[in-house]
Amino acid sequence: xxxxxxxxxxxxxxxxxxxxxxxxxxxxxxxxxxxxxxxxxxxxxxxxxxxxxxxxxxxxxxxxxxxxxxxxxxxxxxxxxxxxxxxxxxxxxxxxxxxxxxxxxxxxxxxxxxxxxxxxxxxxxxxxxxxxxxxxxxxxxxxxxxxxxxxxxxxxxxxx
Amino acid sequence: xxxxxxxxxxxxxxxxxxxxxxxxxxxxxxxxxxxxxxxxxxxxxxxxxxxxxxxxxxxxxxxxxxxxxxxxxxxxxxxxxxxxxxxxxxxxxxxxxxxxxxxxxxxxx
Numbered sequence: 001x002x003x004x005x006x007x008x009x010x011x012x013x014x015x016x017x018x019x020x021x022x023x024x025x026x027x028x029x030x031x032x033x034x035x036x037x038x039x040x041x042x043x044x045x046x047x048x049x050x051x052x053x054x055x056x057x058x059x060x061x062x063x064x065x066x067x068x069x070x071x072x073x074x075x076x077x078x079x080x081x082x083x084x085x086x087x088x089x090x091x092x093x094x095x096x097x098x099x100x101x102x103x104x105x106x107x108x109x110x111x112x113x114x115x116x117x118x119x120x121x122x123x124x125x126x127x128x129x130x131x132x133x134x135x136x137x138x139x140x141x142x143x144x145x146x147x148x149x150x151x152x153x154x155x156x157x158x159x160x
Numbered sequence: 161x162x163x164x165x166x167x168x169x170x171x172x173x174x175x176x177x178x179x180x181x182x183x184x185x186x187x188x189x190x191x192x193x194x195x196x197x198x199x200x201x202x203x204x205x206x207x208x209x210x211x212x213x214x215x216x217x218x219x220x221x222x223x224x225x226x227x228x229x230x231x232x233x234x235x236x237x238x239x240x241x242x243x244x245x246x247x248x249x250x251x252x253x254x255x256x257x258x259x260x261x262x263x264x265x266x267x268x269x
Contacts, residue, residue, distance in 0.1 A: 016202075017257040019212075026255075030198070032191075034183065037247065044181045048194045048250045049230070065229035069251060100183075106195060107187040128215055128230060128253035 005160070009103040009110045013053060013146070013155035027053040027146065027155050029132065032109060033072045034098035044073055046100060046109075050129050053144065053155075057133035061087055062097065062116045063126055072097040077115060090119040099130075101157070112140055112159075194250045197221060201252040202259040212256035219249045 015025040028050045035047040047070045054061075062072070074095040084094045094117055100109035114136055137144065146155040187195065197218045201207055207216070207223075217225040217237035224243060225236025230251040237243050 014202075014259055016255060016259055019256045030195070044183075045247045046183055046191060048191070048198055050198075050253065065231045069230045069234040103185075107192060109185050109187065111183075111185075122229070 009159040011101040011157040013157060015154060029053065030102055030106060031130065032100035033070050036071045036073060051132045052127055052129040054131035054133055057131050059135045060114055060116045060133040061131040063119055063122050065122050066130060067118065087117050087119050088123040090121055090123060093118040193220065198250050198252055205258050208254055208256055208258045211254040215251050215253050217249050217251045219244050224249065
């Protein structure tokens with residue numbers, strides 16, 4: 001951050017412990033999505049749905065069993081040229097949703113445009129979260145900080 | 161189930177650019193309640209124990225539905241005659257161990 005520029009957004013990553021024999025966790029991110037209020041699609045609200053840091057995914061992913069209950073406002077991405085990649089062998093569309101992340105305080109949010117793969121169906125096994133892939137981190141120049149010095153240490157996203 | 165509480169099928173969700181309402185950076189009172197319900201699910205040992213492996217739909221610290229997916233949990237909640245409007249329901253995945261603390265240690269009444 002250069003002098004005089006706004007302070008970066010600090011979004012906590014929450015270690016969600018997993019019931020394994022050895023310490024392991026997912027890093028969750030409390031997130032909100034601009035979504036339609038009803039089928040008439042005249043108004044929007046913000047739906048709360050956790051995301052998970054998924055650095056193994058090149059692109060972020062919003063599976064149908066999450067997409068349908070959220071019903072996010074999806075905008076086309078005209079800059080995407082060429083075919084949309086499959087995800088886990090499933091045909092996808094691609095679009096942008098508006099995601100809101102907490103900034104230091106869980107009650108203060110900042111919005112981000114999130115490019116997401118939209119698979120036609122759920123895979124046979126899936127995580128019940130929006131997958132935050134590397135493209136989001138690169139587009140918004142996100143610094144990911146994890147502290148695994150403890151069994152399940154905290155982490156955060158720093159977004160300029 | 162009222163029309164307002166029906167889910168829109170995926171197949172009828174075109175990728176269209178439509179102007180949306182504007183939203184404040186600060187959570188509204190209703191959104192704060194959603195967040196507090198969300199935190200309750202993640203931190204409550206009883207919920208984590210009894211609903212492990214499922215997604216639950218919650219409103220005002222009341223579990224309205226459960227299922228294997230967010231969609232199934234929400235549909236279960238919306239099928240109830242006493243279900244509040246969709247915008248008052250949050251669905252949260254339960255993986256079995258409560259989260260230790262709230263982010264930044266800030267839990268507000």
